[in-house]
Amino acid sequence: MAVSLRNRPETVPVGLLLSAVGGFLDAYTYVGHGEVFANAQTGNVVLLGVGLVRGDVGGALRHLPPLLAFLVGLGAAESLARVPRRPPTPRPLRRPTRVVLAVEALVLALCAAVPLPDVVVTVAVAFVVALQVSTFKSVGDVPYNATVTTGNLRSLVAEIARWAGDRAPDAGRRAGVLGGIVLSFAAGAAVGAALTVTTGRYAAVVAAAAVVVVLVAIVVETRRRDRAQPDATAQ
Template identity: 40%
Template sequence: MIHLTDKNTPLHEKLEIGLLLAIVGGFLDAYSFLCYGGVFANAQTGNMVLLGISLINGDYINFFHYLIPIIAFSVGILITEYLLKQLSGSFYIWVLITEIIILCIIAFSPDNTPQVVVTAAISFMCSIQIGSFRKICGAPYTSTMCTGNLRSAMELLFIAISNKDSHSLVKGLRYLTIILFFCIGATIGAVFVDWWGKISVLVCCLLFFVLLLLIIRDILYIKRRQQRLSNTINK
C-alpha cells in the first residue's frame, strides 16, 4: 500500500500541512487577481512579465503597480531568513500569527485603500510562507506556486516508471496532490470572492488558525515527550 505521508516527519513538513498551505496559496492567487487589479501576489513571474510590458509601453503607473509587490516579496524573504535564525522553535508560531494579522487587516481595510498596498501586503505574507515552509516530507516544494512542483512531479514519475521505483512514485504523487489542492484553493477562492468580496480572505485566516493549533499541539507534545525522557533518565 502506498502511504503519502510519514508519521516521523516534522509537523511543518507533513503532507497535511502542505495541503492546507497549498489551498491558501491557490486561494490568495485567485483573490489578489480578482479583487486587486489582476496582480498575482504569490508568484512574481507574472508580475515581472507585466512589469516589462508596462515599461515598454511607457505605462509607468502600472510599472510601479507591479514593481512594489515584487519588492515586498523580496523583503519578506530577507526578513524570513533573519527570523529563522533568531526565533528557533517558536518560529512557525510567529509566522502563522503574522499571516493571520496581515490578512485580517486586508479583510477590514477601507475600500479606498490603494490596490498596490494590499497586493504588496499579500506578496510580503506569501514570501514569508514560502521562506518558512520549504519542504514536504523532506523534499523541497512551494505552497504558493505550481511550476516547480509540476516539474518535480513529472521527473519523479518518469523515474518511477522507468526504474520501477516505488519511492519515487510516492514522492511524485505528493507533488501532484499539492498541485491538486492548490487548484482546489484557487477554485474556492474564486467562489468566495464572488460571494463575499474582499472579506473572503478571512477563509485563509481560519485555515492558518487551524495550522497554528496543529503546530502548538506538536510543540507541546515534543516538550512533554522530552520531559518524560528526562524524568526517566534522572530516576
C-alpha cells in the same frame, strides 16, 4: 552556513492546506486587487516588463510594490531565522514558525476587516507570503513550494519518470504527494477567485482561518513531540 526558520517537515494535510492558501491568495489579489500577483513574482516581473514596453507605465508599476514587498519579506525571514532560540531571546521569537503564521493570519484578517487601497493589500499579502515560502519547504521527505506551483510540477514529472522508468519504490508515493499539492493549489485558486468575486475583501477571512488551522496543528504537534523528546528544537 544556511539557516532555516523551520527544521521539521510538514505532514501531508498541513502541506495541502498551505498550498491551497497559496493558490487562494494569488487569486485573491489578482481578481480583487488590480490584477497583481501576491505569490507569483515571475508573473509580476513579466507583466511589469510588458506594461513598460506597451507604454502603460501606470499599469506596469502596479506590479512593482508587491515585488519589493516580497523581497523585504524574504529578508525579514532570513533575519528571523538567525534569532537565537534560547534566552535572552523573548520566548515568542524562539518559536519563529508560530510568529510567521500568527503574522500572516493577522494581516489577512486586517485585509478582510478594513477597506484598504489595492496597493496596500498586495504589498501586505506579498510580504506574508514571502515569510511563508521561507518557512515551509518540505512535506515529509518531499521538497515543495506552497506558494507557487512551477517547481512542484517539475518535481512531479521527475518522480513519475522515476516510477515509470526506474521502478523506484518511493517515487509513486512522492508523486502522489506532489500531485496532491498541485491540485490543492489549483483548488485554492478556484475557491479564492469565486469568493473574491462574490464577497470582495471578506474572502481573505477564509485564508486567515486556514492559516490559523495550520498554526493550531503545528502547536499541537510540537507539544506532542516535546513531551516525547524534551530536548527537541523549538519550532
